[in-house]
Amino acid sequence: MIRRDARIGILFALPWILGFLIFMTYPLIASLISSFTNFSILRPPKGIGVQNYVELFHDEVFYKSLSNTLLYVVGAVPLTTVCAILLALLLNTKVKGMSIYRTLFFLPTLVPMVALGTLFLWVFNGDYGLFKQAFLKVGVTPPGWLTDPTWSKWTLILISMWGCGQAMVIYLAGLQDVPVSLYEAAELDGAKSFAKTIHVTLPMISPVILFNVVMSIIGSLQVFAVPYVMFPGGAPARSAYFYTSYLYDNAFQYQRMGYASAMGWVLFLITLSLTLIALKLSEKHVHYESN
Amino acid sequence: MTVREVVGLSIAAGVMAVAAYGGDLVVSRQGQPGRTTVVYWEKWTGDEAKEMRKVVDAFNKSQDKIFVQYLSISGVDTKTMLATAGGNPPDIAGIWQEQVAQFSDAKALTDLTEMANSNGLGPDYYIKGYYDALSYRGHLWALPSTPASIALHVRPDLVPADVATPETFPKTIEGLDKLVDRISKKSSNGDLEMAGFLPSNPGWWNYAWGMYFGGKLFDGENLTIDSTENIRAFNWIASYATRFGAKEVQSFQSGFGTFASPQDPFMTGKVATEINGVWKGSYVRVFRPDTKWFAVPFPYPEDRKDLEGHACLSQDVLTIPRGAKHVKEAFEFMRFVQRQDVMEGLCKGHGKNSPLAKVSEEFFATNNNKYIRLFDQLARSPKAFTAPQIGILNQLRTEMDVAFQEVSTQGKTPEVALHDAQKRVTSLWDTYRSQVLDK
Incomplete structure (x- = not known):
């Protein structure tokens, strides 16, 4: 009976297992092998050892795209985290019609990335853009959001806040799990709202914060669609050229699949390292119920 | 194996077979029998x-x-x-x-x-x-x-009457520059309101500027990105950043609509002249048919009369x-x-x-x-x-775009920008020769 159940279980799981093997495991292994080859798609791959990796570390565009990406991570991750937590705190209050507010704040995350990029091209338009008009109203000349190399990345970092609704929902779920008794105990000790947030709420949702931060780091390292739409070729002067754009260009524009695969694996190692660092740094600050 | 398992596996196999051959069926569905x-x-x-x-x-x-x-x-x-x-x-x-x-x-x-x-x-x-x-x-x-x-498109209503015909329009780049100084307009706070010409608009042929000055990017064997002619062309591009102000041009251009819209800068009169392809006339006809325009060959440098009648194809x-x-x-x-x-x-x-x-x-x-x-x-x-015949043209164009933007934003001098581009594309060309051309 147990063996039969196992067989049926495997049968039901088979579509996923096959999908995982064909669409995940095989490409992963193939890309690892490709990263050690000269592979231009139409010609059979030719082994070249670690030459792609060596070239990568001498490639100034690799460093430029990596530094752009890391700066984006440093800007976007804290900004979206703070924004999502603040929104979640607001939407966790007892106000009439709260479900409508929650829906409204979550809705923007459903906008497809390409549409989002096109929308923000208009918002930041140097002539008709909403931002320009708002700045001019208060007597400030706005910077060239889309055209000035010093501002292009910051424009994208600002846009990253648009997607904080996803994290907000997870924070909201975390906030609703904080035991009321802890707030009551804090109130007995004379804690006001701010103190309760700092000493009760944030420690209690710290595992959720860690999860969201790690996911946000991974997502930000892979930022692609919005800059690709808004800043073709990373213009101006590669100031908005990100790692995944360079990887894509190598793979599909320049037909350097081996080189692009090496880039993919380097990105994987960077992501893994940053995730481990985040986990290590969080050890003293994250409180689990089991602790 | 039980009957249920056999049925399950058969359905799975059927689905996979349909998926494998479905593409061909879909493609041939709209064909005609016997053809x-x-x-x-x-x-x-x-x-x-x-x-x-x-x-x-x-x-x-x-x-x-x-x-x-x-x-x-x-x-x-x-x-x-x-x-x-x-x-x-x-x-x-x-x-x-x-x-x-x-x-x-x-x-x-x-x-x-x-x-x-x-x-x-x-x-x-x-x-x-x-x-x-x-x-x-x-x-x-x-x-x-x-x-x-590709030719220079001109709005006769935005240039002085003495140059408002194809016959009287300046033939040389120096003449064009003088005209640009005459007709470009800035507001009292220094914002650019109308540009006589902008090398960065529409910005599709940044690789070709050197060729308008008699230069080449590739001699069939080696790259010649930082040749004298190309540097001269990029110095001319830099002169526009100086003439209007790099930041002013950036701000001005960020308000341009796309070429396939009535907000196109040539059609709205934000620029009086624009380098563009033969198709420009069709877009004008569709989006702003009342726009007056004429076309002339792109001007040549005063000291290179031999280049008269040049054009990018x-x-x-x-x-x-x-x-x-x-x-x-x-x-x-x-x-x-x-x-x-x-x-x-x-x-x-x-x-x-x-x-x-x-x-x-x-x-x-x-x-x-x-x-x-x-x-x-x-x-x-x-x-x-035409664009040079080289297998890494995509990369070459990208590097020329980057050099153009660096010069236009005054981030680098033309010499440095082109030298950097030369260095990078040469390295890519060497790799391409050994990996793709087996040389």
Whole structure:
């Protein structure tokens, strides 16, 4: 009976297992092998050892795209985290019609990335853009959001806040799990709202914060669609050229699949390292119920 | 194994079989019984696609053996390359002339030399500049679908009356610069309101600026990005950043609408002149038909009169990817497109000049573009030039774009920007030679 159940279980799981093997495991292994080859798609791959990796570390565009990406991570991750937590705190209050507010704040995350990029091209338009008009109203000349190399990345970092609704929902779920008794105990000790947030709420949702931060780091390292739409070729002067754009260009524009695969694996190692660092740094600050 | 398990496995196998062969079924569904279906992938959508569909329909009606199935595909170049690698390419792919060398080096194309020559589609049949761009390493890899030549478009209502005709408009770059100083307008707070000319608008041919000064990017063996002529061209570009202010230009340009809209800066009068292709007239006609304009050859440097009449040429091309299932039938359709009456109809529909050596008087007389003769003359000019034939043209263009932006934003001097580009592209070229060309 147990063996039969196992067989049926495997049968039901088979579509996923096959999908995982064909669409995940095989490409992963193939890309690892490709990263050690000269592979231009139409010609059979030719082994070249670690030459792609060596070239990568001498490639100034690799460093430029990596530094752009890391700066984006440093800007976007804290900004979206703070924004999502603040929104979640607001939407966790007892106000009439709260479900409508929650829906409204979550809705923007459903906008497809390409549409989002096109929308923000208009918002930041140097002539008709909403931002320009708002700045001019208060007597400030706005910077060239889309055209000035010093501002292009910051424009994208600002846009990253648009997607904080996803994290907000997870924070909201975390906030609703904080035991009321802890707030009551804090109130007995004379804690006001701010103190309760700092000493009760944030420690209690710290595992959720860690999860969201790690996911946000991974997502930000892979930022692609919005800059690709808004800043073709990373213009101006590669100031908005990100790692995944360079990887894509190598793979599909320049037909350097081996080189692009090496880039993919380097990105994987960077992501893994940053995730481990985040986990290590969080050890003293994250409180689990089991602790 | 139980009956249920057998049924489950059979259904799974059935689904996989349908998935594996479904693609072919879908493709052949719209074909015609008894006729060979030729699958044709093309980049065009909208009106341009409509014009090519007319050609396809005419071909399908003209005979009963071949049925061409036209499909508008975004990213047609990348998808053709991947489909060719996967062993299931379209029979015809409409790509760009600039990709011929890259695709040919990648062994992604069928050699058309013999088929073309035996059908009278040799060098004499075409305008030299266009034909040469389709031949690479002694072989012909593509045939034109529609070509273009590029000229300076001028708004006569935005320039002084003494230069408001093609005959009186400045012929030299120095003359153009003087005109730009005369007519450009700034507001009291220093914002640019109207620019006589901007090298960064529309910014599609940044690789070509050096050629307007007599330079080259590639001599067939080595890259010559930081040559004297190219540096001179980029110094001229830098002069526009100084003339208007780099930040002012950035801010001004960020308010430009796209070229395929009534907010296009030339149509709205934000720029008085613009370098653009023969198709510009069609866009003006569609989006702002009341716009007055004329076209002239792009000016030449005062001390290089030998460059008078120069023009950058480009073209959309038809290719047969390697591994295509119906090569003969695909070429039959391509041959149909090359017929003078068909080609002239298509080019007229697209608002472009013809790539053929022989052009009918009717083509000129009935063309919607009043300056079509000029574009035709530019294409035939011995001074006409095209993008260099090099397999890393994509990277080369990218680096020239970056150098252009660095100079325009005053981030680097022309010498440094071009030297950096030269260094980087040379390294990419060395890698390409050893990895792709096996040299």
